[in-house]
Amino acid sequence: MLVARLKRELDENQYVSLPDFIRPEARERAVQDAIEALPNAHQNSSNRNCYLQRQGDPSLPADHPRNMMLEASTRMLAYDRIPDDCPVKTLYHWEPVRRMVAEIVGTDPLYDNEDPCQPVNLVCYRTGDQSAWHFDSTNAFTMTLMLQASEQGGEFEMVPDTRSDEDQNYDYVRRVLQGECPQDVVSVARSAGALCIFRGCNSVHRVSPVEGKTMRIMGVFVYEREPGVIGDPEVNATIYGRDVAPA
Numbered sequence: 001m002l003v004a005r006l007k008r009e010l011d012e013n014q015y016v017s018l019p020d021f022i023r024p025e026a027r028e029r030a031v032q033d034a035i036e037a038l039p040n041a042h043q044n045s046s047n048r049n050c051y052l053q054r055q056g057d058p059s060l061p062a063d064h065p066r067n068m069m070l071e072a073s074t075r076m077l078a079y080d081r082i083p084d085d086c087p088v089k090t091l092y093h094w095e096p097v098r099r100m101v102a103e104i105v106g107t108d109p110l111y112d113n114e115d116p117c118q119p120v121n122l123v124c125y126r127t128g129d130q131s132a133w134h135f136d137s138t139n140a141f142t143m144t145l146m147l148q149a150s151e152q153g154g155e156f157e158m159v160p161d162t163r164s165d166e167d168q169n170y171d172y173v174r175r176v177l178q179g180e181c182p183q184d185v186v187s188v189a190r191s192a193g194a195l196c197i198f199r200g201c202n203s204v205h206r207v208s209p210v211e212g213k214t215m216r217i218m219g220v221f222v223y224e225r226e227p228g229v230i231g232d233p234e235v236n237a238t239i240y241g242r243d244v245a246p247a
């Protein structure tokens with residue numbers, strides 16, 4: 001059965017990719033929606049370590065991964081900046097998709113995220129934009145849909161199982177970040193329309209700098225293990241540029 005094979009692939013490789021997940025007309029429609037909404041995107045530029053922290057640890061050496069600050073830059077369209085009839089929202093809220101994803105990731109059932117910003121994002125990368133090496137923070141899995149690929153660059157690169165729940169593996173992480181382990185970097189082929197489910201918590205990954213005129217446009221979907229989840233206002237302030245309500 002297809003879902004069983006995808007689950008096995010995810011468990012073995014820490015990612016699985018499904019080509020042609022969205023019809024070309026729907027994909028083009030989502031690309032248009034992203035281009036039209038782009039003036040409302042939050043330009044998200046940051047200098048941070050691979051643990052998504054903006055501050056290093058002065059008690060550690062300069063070449064410790066916690067002190068290796070990396071540049072990232074994307075344009076982020078939050079859920080409430082995307083039209084309600086955009087195909088990425090339709091897909092996200094469609095029960096058969098949620099059920100299929102739940103079976104692949106082995107967390108059943110899954111629920112929609114209820115935050116105003118977080119459930120579905122369109123992440124746009126123009127020339128020079130990139131996502132630096134990082135571990136995803138809380139989510140057990142991440143799901144992305146390539147809506148438009150860049151002409152050059154914009155590769156999704158991952159080093160499976162760089163660390164584990166028990167071992168931070170700092171020395172290895174440092175070598176990966178310094179480019180000393182190219183043989184361990186998996187470049188995940190993503191043509192337009194491909195869905196990717198990956199476990200980014202312990203597998204460091206990045207998007208290499210985008211080159212060329214064509215914007216890389218990625219749909220990102222967040223499902224939850226329990227109903228009613230909303231985001232942390234501070235995280236929304238950082239990622240989406242929202243005001244933090246006064247305490």
Ligand SMILES: O=C(O)CCC(=O)C(=O)O
Nearest residue numbers: 136142144156207218220
């Ligand atoms: O844009 C991508 O391909 C991956 C983005 C990413 O790292 C994430 O959503 O956690």
Ligand SMILES: [Fe+2]
Nearest residue numbers: 135136200205
């Ligand atoms: Fe990530």
